[in-house]
Every structure is written in structure tokens, then in C-alpha cells.
Amino acid sequence: MAATKYEFRIRGRLSEPVLERFDSLESELERVETILHGPIRDQAELHRIIERVQNLGLELIEVRRLPD
Numbered sequence: 880m881a882a883t884k885y886e887f888r889i890r891g892r893l894s895e896p897v898l899e900r901f902d903s904l905e906s907e908l909e910r911v912e913t914i915l916h917g918p919i920r921d922q923a924e925l926h927r928i929i930e931r932v933q934n935l936g937l938e939l940i941e942v943r944r945l946p947d
Contacts, residue, residue, distance in 0.1 A: 882918030884945040885925065889913045890938040900931060912940060 887904070893913040898906050904917040919925050925942075932939045 882920045884916065884947070885919045886914060886916040886941075886943050886945055887928065887932070888940040888942075889915065889932060890940055893937070897935060897937075900935065901928070904928075916945065 890912055892908050892911075893906070898913075901915050904915040907914040907916075915928075919928070929939065929942065
């Protein structure tokens with residue numbers, strides 16, 4: 880089963896140490912938010928990433944599945 884690509888938008892610009900916590904995802908720093916994106920293997924992995932965002936006290940703005 881192929882992985883599905885997702886995008887996560889997080890309020891604020893994340894520091895390098897925080898970005899390292901999401902090492903399986905690529906990052907783009909925008910002016911007021913950070914965009915993380917990459918392949919997610921299954922729902923369990925998706926939920927782990929969302930839980931990591933919450934545990935770090937970050938504000939998740941949007942999660943969306945990217946077209947194949």
C-alpha cells in the first residue's frame with residue numbers, strides 16, 4: 880500500500896529543534912506559519928503526528944490530504 884501525502888499547517892515559525900521532532904516530514908517556513916508535508920503510511924501515523932503537535936503545545940491550523 881502506497882503512502883498518502885499530507886500537509887500540516889502550524890501557526891508560527893518552528894525552531895530547528897522542534898522541526899527535528901518531525902524528521903519524517905519536509906518543512907517550509909512561511910511568514911506566520913510552518914508547513915510540514917510528506918508521505919503518511921496509515922491512519923495511526925497520521926494520529927501520531929497530530930498528537931505530537933498537541934504535546935508540543937503547537938497550534939494546528941489545517942491538515943489536508945494532498946492530491947496523488
